[in-house]
Amino acid sequence: MVIDIVKISVKSGDGGNGSMSFRREKYVANGGPDGGDGGRGGNVYFKVSNNTSTLLDFKYKKIFKAENGKNGEGARRTGKSGKDLYINVPKGTIVKDIDKGVIVADMSDDGQEFLIAKGGRGGRGNQHFATPTRQVPSFAEMGEKGVTKNIELELKMLADVGLIGFPNVGKSTIISTVSSAKPKIANYHFTTLDPALGVVKSKSGDSFVMADIPGIIEGASQGVGLGIKFLKHIERTRLLLHVIDVSGSEGRVPVEDFRKINAELLNYSQKLASKKQIVVANKIDSLNDESLLNDLQKECDKENIKLFKISAVTKDGLDNLIDYIAGELKKIPKEDIVQIDETYDNENELLDQEINVEKINDVYMVNGAPIERLMNKVNIFDVESRQYMQRCLKNLGVIDKLLELGLKEGDTIDIIGYQMEYYE
Numbered sequence: 001m002v003i004d005i006v007k008i009s010v011k012s013g014d015g016g017n018g019s020m021s022f023r024r025e026k027y028v029a030n031g032g033p034d035g036g037d038g039g040r041g042g043n044v045y046f047k048v049s050n051n052t053s054t055l056l057d058f059k060y061k062k063i064f065k066a067e068n069g070k071n072g073e074g075a076r077r078t079g080k081s082g083k084d085l086y087i088n089v090p091k092g093t094i095v096k097d098i099d100k101g102v103i104v105a106d107m108s109d110d111g112q113e114f115l116i117a118k119g120g121r122g123g124r125g126n127q128h129f130a131t132p133t134r135q136v137p138s139f140a141e142m143g144e145k146g147v148t149k150n151i152e153l154e155l156k157m158l159a160d161v162g163l164i165g166f167p168n169v170g171k172s173t174i175i176s177t178v179s180s181a182k183p184k185i186a187n188y189h190f191t192t193l194d195p196a197l198g199v200v201k202s203k204s205g206d207s208f209v210m211a212d213i214p215g216i217i218e219g220a221s222q223g224v225g226l227g228i229k230f231l232k233h234i235e236r237t238r239l240l241l242h243v244i245d246v247s248g249s250e251g252r253v254p255v256e257d258f259r260k261i262n263a264e265l266l267n268y269s270q271k272l273a274s275k276k277q278i279v280v281a282n283k284i285d286s287l288n289d290e291s292l293l294n295d296l297q298k299e300c301d302k303e304n305i306k307l308f309k310i311s312a313v314t315k316d317g318l319d320n321l322i323d324y325i326a327g328e329l330k331k332i333p334k335e336d337i338v339q340i341d342e343t344y345d346n347e348n349e350l351l352d353q354e355i356n357v358e359k360i361n362d363v364y365m366v367n368g369a370p371i372e373r374l375m376n377k378v379n380i381f382d383v384e385s386r387q388y389m390q391r392c393l394k395n396l397g398v399i400d401k402l403l404e405l406g407l408k409e410g411d412t413i414d415i416i417g418y419q420m421e422y423y424e
Contacts, residue, residue, distance in 0.1 A: 005154045006058040007098065013041025013066040013082035015120035015143030018128075021074030022136070033136065034076050035126040038143040041119030042066030042082030046095055046105065048112045049088035055155050066117075069143060072125045082119055092158040092236070098150040103340050108158060116151065120144030123377055129388065139385035141377040159197060159211035160329055162237035164265075166257050169245040170282040172196070173312040175212040178322055203319060206326040211237065235269070238332045239325065240277040246293045246309075247286035254281070254296040276332055278306050280321065285311040357401040364402050364413045364422075371398075375416055386420075 016038025023034045044066050064087055070079035089095075095105040095114065105114040123141030130137055163171040179198025196212040213234055234240065242261060246254045258279065266273035279300050281293055293309070300307040308324070310317035355368035374392050379385040393399055393415075402413065402422070411422050 004055070005152065006055045007062070007150065007152050008058055009063045009148060009150055010044045010085075010087070010117055011063075011065045011148040012044050012085075012117035012119040012146035013068040014146045015039070015041045015122040016069035016071040016079035016082075017143050018123035018125040018140035019072035019074055019077075020126045020138060020140040023075075033126040033130050034074055035140050036072030036074065036077040036079065037125050037128075038072045038122030038141075039069030039079035039081040040122050041069045041143070041146045043084045043115055043119050044117040045084060045086045046089050046093070046107060046114045046116055047086045048091050048093070048107045048110060050091070050110065052088055052090045054090060055093070055153055058153060066119060066146065068146070069119065069122050071143075072122065072140070076125070076127060079122060081122075084119075086113075089153060090155060092156050094154045094156060096152040096154065098152050106340060117147050117149050120146045120376075134384070137384060139379055139382045139388065142379065143377075144373060145376050156236050158209065159237050160208040161200075161210045161239050161241055161325060162234045163210065163212045163241050163243055164234060164261060165243035166245070166252070166261065168250070169243045169257075170312045171212050171243045174241075174243065174280070174282070174310075174318075175210055177312055177315060178318060179210060200322060200325075202322045202326040204323065204326060206329075208326060208329055210241075234265075234275075235272060237275070238334065239328060240265075240275050241280055241325070242277055243280045243282050244296065245283050246281040246296060247283035248289050248292050249283070249286060254292050255299045258296060258299055276328065278308065278321075278325065278328070281307060281309045282312055284309045285314050285316065355396060355398060355401075357398060357405065359405050362412070363419075364405060364407055364411060366393075366398055366402070366413060366415045370396060371416055375418065380418055 018038050019035035021033065021035040023032055044064065064085060066085035067082035069082045072079045089107055091108060091110065093107040094103055095107065095116065096103050104116070107114065121144045123143040126137045126140040128141075129139065163175060165171055175196060175198045178200045198210050198212070199207055200210050201207045242258065244254045244257050245252060248254075262273065265275075279296070281296060284293070287293060297307055306324070308317055308321045310321055312318070355366070355370055358365050374389060374396075378389045380389075399407075407413070407422055409422060409424055413420055413422055
């Protein structure tokens, strides 16, 4: 079974809380604050693994969480950082942030890693908040929360050459003959239900990857059969090998098959239709009507497309075809067909500095990523911690913005759900 698209949820680890502690040591009077910092939460990475070739594992596990950081301790001991989580994906996986609707990574290189969610920072211990006027700080920072992201993984096969054509025209026989791939072969339609990859080596020593794309039928670009599912795989190939049965054994007209498949490629995308194409007239050992082959040759000449006559069963013409493909691939550069959002912040939006301030029904509302990060660190039940929060709000310019909106003493301020009265 090949699973092409899966949706999962990833969560980076929460940062550990800072410690609120004071030095307690025999013969040492009035020990100062010595609370240690919390550990960093674990990051979440995607990593290309050669030990997996499908997304099947994600069918059974949908939620992935990195380890949380440990809390700080007294004697300035920092909590242990959370263990990073590496999620193995097959080569050719495209990573999309569902909530933002953008592609963020193309996992197409061996061993490639991509940071999808950065762990929360650990909170600072009370040792950091001692000042000449506040020598006994009775509060510490809470650790930052990790981030949860909804992700779509899509697997597109990485192959240099894609075998296309109607079902039962001999594509599976070709790839099984020229490579070590062993797709199921039988004399009925839709024998191949999953794409198959095989490494092909020419006489000159050049090698390339060939993909047997399951039979595409008329209407595939509109979703008939399994068409769209497999048209996606063809997008990444550099050259198309269009296999056509010219034997006439099933009453098919080769030139009509050629036109119909190309029409499906064009309906799906102009880019796909413009790919370099080689026509392979297969089953010439069973050719009954020479005019069928001649008509196809004329059509290829008109479209300026090279045609090879072969028999996958007898191997007649295969060596010349493989050598020609290897030569053509040297002329076709590899290209990145995936449009990645280069502005995507894969460090869980820690750089977002926008603060929103507005007045609604006599209540002054304050929210935004910096405010959320601040409130995650604050213990609202501790007086000194709340005072620290108010100083931070002033330093962030929030109080000035509220005063511009008409804030007066005694008015209510709502800070992402926490309400307090304003006093100068």
